[in-house]
Amino acid sequence: MALPTTTRAWSIAEINKDSFDSLVLKDNVPLPKLGERDVLVQIEAVSLNYRDLAIPKGFYPFTLNLPVVPGSDSAGIILATGSKVTKFAKGDRVCTLFNEHHQTNPITPEAVTSGFGGAIDGTLREYAVFGDHALVKAPSTLNAIEASTLTCAPLTAWNALYGLQSKAIKAGEWVLTQGTGGVSLSGIQFAAAAGATVVATTSSKEKAEELKKLGATHVINYRETPNWGEVARSLTPEGTGFDHILEIGGPGSLEQSLKAIKLEGVITIIGFLAPSDKQPPLMDALNHVCIVRGIFVGSKQQFVEMNRAIDSNKIKPVVDSNIFSFEDIKTAYQYQWDQKHYGKVVIKIAN
Incomplete structure (x- = not known):
């Protein structure tokens, strides 16, 4: 099957304090060509954070570059890898980092300004090309919905x-x-x-x-x-x-x-x-x-250590009972804004 060259993606281009109508779904957004250290990911699920609600309403206090594809937390399946990618393979389930350049501690100024869904395009899209440094392997004991919650809060x-x-x-x-x-x-x-x-x-x-x-x-x-x-x-x-x-x-x-x-x-x-x-x-x-x-989330090294502990202790993230569809993003945002949730609010993207 041919690899995708475009994707549907949500975008935030402006601030709207009164609603989440600034979220717009776009079709046929071009995907960049796969570089030698890049990975093409089919995103299966994305979870929301309070930060995701703060961005379109205009009170997120950190680096923000509009327009931007929102979302930082996700789990997905690798569809293809660049020629120099050695730590991932086609079929691996992966999670995205929050700040793609936060590899180890201490955090650097560069890492602070590399947040997905704020400083750079994030995860609320069907497909994405990421640098291999921006991903970790998901815990083997979790499914995609569960793994999508790990990037920020845990x-x-x-x-x-x-x-x-x-x-x-x-x-x-x-x-x-x-x-x-x-x-x-x-x-x-x-x-x-x-x-x-x-x-x-x-x-x-x-x-x-x-x-x-x-x-x-x-x-x-x-x-x-x-x-x-x-x-x-x-x-x-x-x-x-x-x-x-x-x-x-x-x-x-x-x-x-x-x-x-x-x-x-x-x-x-x-x-x-x-x-x-x-x-x-x-x-x-x-x-x-x-x-x-x-603190500002955590590093890739910590993510790996945490995932190892999750597998060893069979820890299951708490996921809200309502799972939203990709088309129903605004409802998911409002649901969390209204504090109707218990656990992570998740959007299922891939069927």
Whole structure:
């Protein structure tokens, strides 16, 4: 069968704060010629992140070049490889990186500005040509829908727990996660697999039970318990606090995270979901004698390590029960925007 030379692809050319109508499906978009280190991929599935919603609405704080094909997370099948590609072969299932030039840590300025679906064309298309450096082999224990969720949220959680090597998570430590977004759900799974004790927060009694099924030992309803930082801390041995906190909310929840952190513990700042005028001053990190660390997803090397752990521990990503079609992208975006989901929202592209 002849290889495709064009693809259908979604595009964002402008900002629209009121809706997702700036997403436009285009036909017959030319595919570039396959270079010697390139790989032609049939994209099977794409999962969404909060970042994907922020881009068309105009409040994504990092590098953005419009027009752009949206989406960073995907899994697909290799259809062809360039003459000098040695680590992949036709038929391999692969996942895309978030930042194509983030190969190892520490992250570089070049890597920060190489994000799929923001700085460069992303994954919401039927076929794509990628450099072989921008791909990793998918875990053998996951199907395409599951593997499509790994690029951003799980890898960010992995980086939070393992990226600072001197403070990498160990059995017996205590970890705090916030909410039921993709990073937190993966953080619970990875921390539990490492032998840590996990305390999670949520505002939903129903979701609290799901968090316990994933491996959380304690769940705190942060709406019922506004001062959840001190309450969470009281659960730790002798009230000493947490070794790791995955800080998802940003300014709106950082004050509570500082109350919960252990001396020399690590707060990893990941999200910007809860804006607030009460952002703690930077010097509060000194008052609590802790490490406050900002991260931007993770490297290819970490992706490989994470996939190995996923296979070894038979970890299954949490996927929302509603799977959307390629043509129904706007509905998928709105569904996640309305917070109707639990787990990753996935678009199935290949039949």
